Amino acid sequence: MGKASRTKVDTTRREKIAAQRAAARRAERRRRILIASGAILVVVVIAVVFVVVKLNNNKPTTVTGASNGPTGSALAAVVDKVTTVPASTLNSVGSGSGQVTGKPLAIPGSALTANGKPEMLYIGAEYCPYCGAERWGMIVALSRFGTFSGLATVHSSSSDVFPNTPSWTFLHSSYTSQYLTFTPVEECSNIPNGGTSCDGYTTLKTPTSAQQALITKYDTPTYVPGMAAEDAGAIPFIDFGGKYIISGASYNAQLLQGLSWSTVAADLQNPSSSVAQAADGTANYITAAICTMTNNLPATACTATVKSLEGKNL
Numbered sequence: 001m002g003k004a005s006r007t008k009v010d011t012t013r014r015e016k017i018a019a020q021r022a023a024a025r026r027a028e029r030r031r032r033i034l035i036a037s038g039a040i041l042v043v044v045v046i047a048v049v050f051v052v053v054k055l056n057n058n059k060p061t062t063v064t065g066a067s068n069g070p071t072g073s074a075l076a077a078v079v080d081k082v083t084t085v086p087a088s089t090l091n092s093v094g095s096g097s098g099q100v101t102g103k104p105l106a107i108p109g110s111a112l113t114a115n116g117k118p119e120m121l122y123i124g125a126e127y128c129p130y131c132g133a134e135r136w137g138m139i140v141a142l143s144r145f146g147t148f149s150g151l152a153t154v155h156s157s158s159s160d161v162f163p164n165t166p167s168w169t170f171l172h173s174s175y176t177s178q179y180l181t182f183t184p185v186e187e188c189s190n191i192p193n194g195g196t197s198c199d200g201y202t203t204l205k206t207p208t209s210a211q212q213a214l215i216t217k218y219d220t221p222t223y224v225p226g227m228a229a230e231d232a233g234a235i236p237f238i239d240f241g242g243k244y245i246i247s248g249a250s251y252n253a254q255l256l257q258g259l260s261w262s263t264v265a266a267d268l269q270n271p272s273s274s275v276a277q278a279a280d281g282t283a284n285y286i287t288a289a290i291c292t293m294t295n296n297l298p299a300t301a302c303t304a305t306v307k308s309l310e311g312k313n314l
Contacts, residue, residue: 069153069166069261079151081265082136083143085280090140091305092271095312096281099274102250103312104289105225107218109242114181118241118293121211122170125188127157127201130249131236132167133256137282138238139168140268144287144301145294146177153261157190157201162253166261171204179294180241185211187235214239219247238286241293250285251278285309 070078112119122138124131132155139148150173156165170184185207188198197203207215219237221227224247227234238246255278256264267275288309291302 068155074262075153078153078261078265079148081269082139083148085140085143085268085283087144087300087303089269089271089276090280090284090287091303093276093280093284094305095284095309096251096277099251099255099278100281100285101252102246102248103285104238104240104244104246105223106243106311107223107239107245109214109218109239112214112239112242114183117177117179117181119181119183119239120241120290120293121183121185121214121239122236123185123187123207123211123215123238124236125198125201126154126167126169126171126186126190126204127160127188127199128235129156129160129162129165129253130234132156132162132165133249133251133253133279134236134238134246134282135168135170136256136264136268136279137250137286140280140283141286141290142175142177142182145179145290145298146175146182149174149176154190156253157192159192162257165253165256166259166264167256179297180290218245224248240289243292244289246286246289250282285312288312 069075112121120142124134139151142148152169152172154167154169156162156167158164169186171186173184175182175184186204187206188201189204191202192200193202194200215233215237218239219234220232221229223245227247234248236246236248240246255274259267259275264275264279267273268280270276271280284306287301288306288311291297291306292310294302296302296307
């Protein structure tokens with residue numbers, strides 16, 4: 001091979017080697033860029049995951065679409081107002097100036113007792129706006145005979161009629177009284193679960209067979225005037241010692257729409273307010289039904305105004 005040929009071959013070889021080295025350098029640069037980009041992506045993903053976890057941890061464990069009411073000292077203040085409505089205010093409200101449309105109904109039941117005392121049985125559900133309205137009057141009335149502890153606020157279903165009605169739940173509450181036993185049964189929560197039981201809400205507590213028998217027998221058109229057959233077993237259902245029942249809300253639950261718990265509690269103290277006329281009026285009828293169970297004791301609850309309402313049914 002001549003010198004010219006060797007020079008040509010060497011040149012070609014050097015060009016190939018240079019090209020290979022250039023390609024290798026480009027590949028190395030791409031590899032480094034990919035590694036750097038991957039590291040950045042990992043950091044970004046970790047940051048996003050951290051933010052998502054933090055946001056989820058800051059969310060309430062129960063998502064219901066509306067506030068479940070005050071907590072802490074604000075809750076204590078509302079409880080105090082609802083459980084200490086003055087007798088003078090209740091006497092001024094009396095029968096509620098026509099706001100109370102559902103009153104205790106007499107039934108020929110056997111005596112209902114628990115713990116050696118007459119028993120007031122309540123069956124309802126947290127999602128139910130009618131139960132939500134009724135509980136205000138129940139708490140006002142029962143507080144005249146005993147003491148609640150553990151009361152918690154709750155709102156009715158966000159997707160039912162009168163959505164997010166401000167109210168209370170008896171689920172984890174307790175009640176002590178020397179005059180009667182109060183037995184609350186909150187059947188369902190206000191949290192939809194897509195199921196078929198409990199009207200599509202989470203089940204909380206199931207009535208006993210004896211309690212269910214009372215609903216089946218008395219929460220019917222036979223004992224509730226104007227009730228349609230398909231509405232049998234309606235809630236709220238209250239049995240007063242086997243003497244009286246209440247089926248459904250005693251007043252229009254729409255009255256509470258858009259009100260806060262503190263507003264309702266304050267209105268209960270004002271006898272001229274529509275809330276007081278309805279909820280306190282309901283409390284007076286409930287008090288009257290309880291007084292028939294306790295032989296009109298104590299006198300501080302079973303006032304002349306209350307006694308005038310005893311036995312006044314629809």
